[in-house]
Amino acid sequence: QVHLVQSGSQLQTPGASVKVSCLASGYSFTNYAINWVRRAPGQGLEWMGWVDTNTGAPTYAQVFAGRFVFSLDTSVSAAYLHINDLKAEDTAIYYCARDRFSGYGPADYWGQGTLVTVSS
Amino acid sequence: QSVLTQPPSASGAPGQTITISCSGSRSNVGSNSVTWYQQLPGTAPKLLISNNSLRPLGVPARFSGSKSGTSASLTISGLQSEDEADYHCATWDDNLSGQVFGGGTKLTVL
Numbered sequence: 001q002v003h004l005v006q007s008g009s010q011l012q013t014p015g016a017s018v019k020v021s022c023l024a025s026g027y028s029f030t031n032y033a034i035n036w037v038r039r040a041p042g043q044g045l046e047w048m049g050w051v052d053t054n055t056g057a058p059t060y061a062q063v064f065a066g067r068f069v070f071s072l073d074t075s076v077s078a079a080y081l082h083i084n085d086l087k088a089e090d091t092a093i094y095y096c097a098r099d100r101f102s103g104y105g106p107a108d109y110w111g112q113g114t115l116v117t118v119s120s
Numbered sequence: 121q122s123v124l125t126q127p128p129s130a131s132g133a134p135g136q137t138i139t140i141s142c143s144g145s146r147s148n149v150g151s152n153s154v155t156w157y158q159q160l161p162g163t164a165p166k167l168l169i170s171n172n173s174l175r176p177l178g179v180p181a182r183f184s185g186s187k188s189g190t191s192a193s194l195t196i197s198g199l200q201s202e203d204e205a206d207y208h209c210a211t212w213d214d215n216l217s218g219q220v221f222g223g224g225t226k227l228t229v230l
Contacts, residue, residue, distance in 0.1 A: 044126075044208060044221055045208050045221040061218045062218075105170075105211075105212065107155075110166070112163075
């Protein structure tokens with residue numbers, strides 16, 4: 001059975017950094033891309049980009065290029081989202097989701113989400 | 121401001137049929153297949169419809185999708201209380217070279 005299990009909620013202060021993990025199981029990790037999607041309070045879903053699990057190459061949506069970094073540890077079938085220099089507007093639930101088509105979608109399995117709260 | 125346009129809310133009584141629209145442009149809906157996700161309160165999105173109208177295994181047949189030109193629709197027939205959720209449309213945008221979502225539609229079952 002396919003599972004994407006994410007790390008727990010985090011409360012951080014502005015300017016700090018955070019790392020969200022996404023641990024995959026039940027399938028061959030490198031056969032599917034990992035997408036990252038954000039949902040801010042009161043907003044819809046927002047695609048942040050995807051990472052090629054074969055090469056580790058990330059692709060970022062324009063809005064997320066810069067402070068947001070995708071990485072992998074294929075030895076443990078894990079993907080990571082790093083957010084640097086946190087801002088209040090980064091407060092959101094962050095999801096990882098796999099797809100077969102290199103970020104094109106659809107995403108057929110999703111992690112449970114990680115709430116990141118940025119507050120002083 | 122989302123690239124795809126959805127009504128923010130929709131409602132219907134149990135047993136009724138409702139349709140949620142998703143409007144885009146030539147570079148996204150007009151050129152690529154549309155996906156619909158269902159997000160129940162407090163949970164992660166779940167794949168509901170892919171390739172405009174394909175239901176994954178386990179999704180009831182009362183959920184159906186269609187696309188015409190630069191607009192897509194999700195229809196739910198025989199509305200049930202457990203259908204109360206947010207519904208999101210998504211597709212690829214050729215100009216942005218990335219996925220785009222609608223703002224989501226909150227469905228209330230009266």
